[in-house]
Amino acid sequence: MWSGKLLSIVLPLVGFYLVVVGALYALQRPMIFRADMSPAPPDLHAVPGFREVSYRTEDGLDLRALHRPAAAGRPTLVYFHGNADGLSGSIRVTAGLAAEGYGLLLAGYRGYDGNPGSPSEAGLHADGRAALGWLAANGVPAPDTVLVGNSLGSGPATELAASFPVAGLVLISGYTSLPDVAAPVYPFVPVRLLMRDRFDNIGKIGRVAAPVLILHGTADRTIPFGHATALAAAAGDRARLVPFEGAGHELVGSPALFPVIGRWLDGLRRRGHGTLN
Template sequence: MLSSKLLSLVLPLIGFYALIVGALYAMQRPMIFQAGMSPTPPALNSVPGFQEVSHRTEDGLDLRALYRPAASKAPTLVYFHGNADGLSGSLRVTERLVAKGYGLLLVGYRGYDGNPGSPTESGLYADGRSVMRWLSEHGVPSSGTVLVGNSLGSGPATEIAATHPVAGLVLISGYTSLPDVAASAYPLIPVRLLMRDRFDNIGKINRVMAPILILHGTADQTIPYSHAVSLAGAAGNRAQLVPFEGIGHELVGSSSLSPAIDQWLSFLER
């Protein structure tokens, strides 16, 4: 039996641990969805070549996005941004692809960029379904779209690609699942039991029937390169994995990213 002295040492530690676990559980969504850190949204109607569009989600939210029609028969890229980012960051990331004539729909999530609502896993999926409906209603079927998801955005991009007949899926710094990411960051916390938002990309990617391009920095400390290897393995011969040596989680801002996407899209269009 533990002595009273040992108990007096152990019980406060157990209580402190329980307090940490409880705080992480309560604060998990603000930690995951850093909507308040996204840049100030641009004056959307003044962005050359783009128009601000509004689409209504199945749960009644009117969300704004940016849309640029494709030139000729080029595909339309549907871009799901990463965390602590928004439409202004999406514009910077995709500007090199604009010159190639691709259509672009830059998705604004609920709770980000001044949009109503609070972000959750199911909410971001609903936002993705909503933009796909909007595109279809405006003459762009899902078969004419390529979904691009960066970091957090790899979750909704994979979900929509697994449930819609899209032309392709591009994952930039994507993850196998959010619990896998959290388990690496908090090895002493039972995050796999606690997390409400899971974004199980590894469990869904084998249902994506379209070609898949996976781009990942080998020096990524936020979402390790091993996630990309696992995703490519789960996708089988439909996936192409392109490593970026020495680049971390800032891959989306690399000047070599857009040429890699453009090269793959050119091959896809043949």
């Protein structure tokens, strides 16, 4: 009798749990990649100092991006923006670097800024490879580039830095992996088993031969500061970790951020990485 009553309670709860887990599994990409929340893309032909470029990915997508050539003796930075952002935000947060004469390729993602396709881990990696391919075809080889990834963008930036001989890697509010970010948010769901897009930065950063700069706010609640310390430890003596006391996940908008990057780039130039000599 009691077993029957217990089953009548437990079975609906189990069924409800399975429905919730199934829904989270099915909807995980729209939940992860918030292209729908990105600001409206700018008129790319009207951005001072930049020109609109387009490059084709290996799976046949033509993506829009913005390019600004480097001044003499300056490297080109490839900037991978965060989630719920796009080229408008990329222009704003890199303005200080543009003013110092650094070259910039503000990378476009599939599904963002009106670009075709739907975002995924494999897709964003392909988009990044297409961006580096475009630069190489236009006279800027990988050793003359520094990759900069903010938040979500730390995934493709780390993947590319582990795969190409770039001059440097900068991670802003980066994560060890997406499952590490999501698991504490959904403690009753087997996140590590179900996530399709993993962006395993902690497993890749050890293969990055270039110097690595890691910038992270100590009060970041979206991607806690522990992710930064773990990434720095995994990168070893190639990494420099700079904590920003009291800063949260919007660190990329801080005016204090890009002078730190500029000084680090000056250090690379003194050590002779790519065109940083």
